[in-house]
Amino acid sequence: MPLKRKSTFSNLLLDPKLLDATTTLFWFRRDLRLEDNVGLYHALKENINVLPVFLFDPHILEKLEDPADARVTFIHDSLSLLRDELKAAGSSLLVLYGKPEEVFGQLSVNAVYTNHDYEPYGRSRDEAVGRLLKAKGILFRSFKDMVVFERSEVMKGDGTPYTIFTPYSRKWKEAFEHSIPRQLSTKSLLSNLKKCKPLPFPSLEELGFSRSALVFPERKIPASIIKAYARQRDIPGIPSTTRLGVHLRFGTVSIRKLVSIARDKSEVWLNELIWREFYHMILWHFPHVVERAFKPAYDRIPWVNNPDEFKRWCEGQTGYPLVDAGMRELNHTGFMHNRVRMVTASFLTKHLLIDWRWGEAYFAGKLLDFDLAANNGGWQWAAGTGCDAAPYFRVFNPQSQADKFDPDMRYIRQWVPELGTPAYPKPMVDHAFARQRALDVYKEALG
DNA sequence: TGAAATGTTGGGGCG
DNA sequence: ACGCCCCAACATTTC
Numbered sequence: 457m458p459l460k461r462k463s464t465f466s467n468l469l470l471d472p473k474l475l476d477a478t479t480t481l482f483w484f485r486r487d488l489r490l491e492d493n494v495g496l497y498h499a500l501k502e503n504i505n506v507l508p509v510f511l512f513d514p515h516i517l518e519k520l521e522d523p524a525d526a527r528v529t530f531i532h533d534s535l536s537l538l539r540d541e542l543k544a545a546g547s548s549l550l551v552l553y554g555k556p557e558e559v560f561g562q563l564s565v566n567a568v569y570t571n572h573d574y575e576p577y578g579r580s581r582d583e584a585v586g587r588l589l590k591a592k593g594i595l596f597r598s599f600k601d602m603v604v605f606e607r608s609e610v611m612k613g614d615g616t617p618y619t620i621f622t623p624y625s626r627k628w629k630e631a632f633e634h635s636i637p638r639q640l641s642t643k644s645l646l647s648n649l650k651k652c653k654p655l656p657f658p659s660l661e662e663l664g665f666s667r668s669a670l671v672f673p674e675r676k677i678p679a680s681i682i683k684a685y686a687r688q689r690d691i692p693g694i695p696s697t698t699r700l701g702v703h704l705r706f707g708t709v710s711i712r713k714l715v716s717i718a719r720d721k722s723e724v725w726l727n728e729l730i731w732r733e734f735y736h737m738i739l740w741h742f743p744h745v746v747e748r749a750f751k752p753a754y755d756r757i758p759w760v761n762n763p764d765e766f767k768r769w770c771e772g773q774t775g776y777p778l779v780d781a782g783m784r785e786l787n788h789t790g791f792m793h794n795r796v797r798m799v800t801a802s803f804l805t806k807h808l809l810i811d812w813r814w815g816e817a818y819f820a821g822k823l824l825d826f827d828l829a830a831n832n833g834g835w836q837w838a839a840g841t842g843c844d845a846a847p848y849f850r851v852f853n854p855q856s857q858a859d860k861f862d863p864d865m866r867y868i869r870q871w872v873p874e875l876g877t878p879a880y881p882k883p884m885v886d887h888a889f890a891r892q893r894a895l896d897v898y899k900e901a902l903g
Numbered sequence: 904t905g906a907a908a909t910g911t912t913g914g915g916g917c918g
Numbered sequence: 919a920c921g922c923c924c925c926a927a928c929a930t931t932t933c
Contacts, residue, residue, distance in 0.1 A: 795904085798904070802905095846904075849906090849932080849933040850905050850933085853905075853907090856906075888907095891906085891933095
């Protein structure tokens with residue numbers, strides 16, 4: 457039973473002069489920045505009186521269980537910053553609370569500009585809003601912004617989608633060199649924003665939430681980490697990854713900017729950004745991956761799905777230090793180092809034989825940088841059920857992974873300080889046994 | 904974007 | 919000096 461979240465914030469009794477037929481709205485969603493924002497650029501280029509708007513959507517908010525939800529807090533912080541920037545330009549940010557199909561039904565404006573959202577809910581929402589606006593004679597325009605190449609721009613010679621990463625990435629880079637996307641500066645266009653006094657801005661409490669205690673990663677692009685990325689990215693005990701995931705998730709940095717830096721500074725990091733587009737492309741062409749394995753045969757695996765074992769994994773009490781360190785990092789910070797995501801996912805699916813969808817859902821609830829396509833792709837990769845996935849017989853040994861990537865135990869000691877004392881649990885399952893069981897079960901199911 | 908099992912090689916101890 | 923064995927180190931195969 458989803459809990460009904462009560463918002464006391466209501467600003468739908470709007471000044472009619474604020475929204476009229478001369479006003480164009482730019483609708484922010486997962487693109488919470490002014491610079492190099494494609495939809496905003498076009499809105500400003502082609503219109504005067506552009507008013508940016510953000511809509512808190514109860515369809516989404518009512519499903520959230522934690523009042524101190526970290527992602528809502530992140531959005532709220534980002535909006536606050538946008539509002540300040542817009543105020544400095546003589547304008548403001550219109551923040552609304554309500555169901556999109558109802559809110560846009562009440563507005564009478566010249567046009568609504570936005571950027572594409574590719575997730576299933578976003579797509580159906582935008583179709584509905586688009587239809588509704590069209591019926592009212594309001595222009596609705598949407599742009600590619602959150603990826604360099606979307607679903608069908610990088611395809612095989614025969615016109616079908618790639619399902620293997622390496623050839624996809626080769627073609628992606630070829631296409632990129634052929635036409636490097638321009639970064640669009642909106643600075644000189646900000647005079648086309650609608651002039652207005654600061655508009656009401658809801659507090660988290662008015663939205664029915666409270667502030668999360670989590671610390672969010674910096675928005676800054678870390679040059680030294682990118683420089684050492686190829687060498688250090690697998691070492692969770694040092695700051696070896698950029699932690700820009702959450703900023704890509706909410707569009708507080710531009711993908712074109714990151715890709716242009718990656719191209720010059722680190723091919724290995726560039727590949728990670730291409731993985732993101734690969735999984736977006738896969739999700740579009742093979743939407744069944746949300747519910748089922750990419751490869752149907754893998755839906756026959758008889759998962760054990762023991763709830764008590766799942767709970768131990770969630771809480772970081774498996775008795776395998778690297779697995780536990782990863783889960784505790786996730787629980788405490790909303791982030792987990794990528795190498796450790798692979799190890800924890802392999803442990804859940806292979807050692808415990810728990811359905812990858814359980815792990816996927818747990819990560820979805822905890823990760824600040826959660827992205828449906830990438831999370832699903834990563835889990836199917838680890839479980840061996842995905843396209844271009846690790847073969848099923850590739851079973852990580854959590855101890856040798858720890859020896860290899862956390863040799864001085866910096867990471868493990870940070871998150872599992874009681875290691876070596878009686879307070880730390882014995883391994884919940886024997887590695888050799890679990891490995892053989894996974895091999896037997898997968899082989900039987902796929903045979 | 905593994906790990907374990909199995910195979911091969913070569914140096915050194917030793918009869 | 920030589921062959922035999924052991925085994926570590928590395929390579930290949932298998933899951």
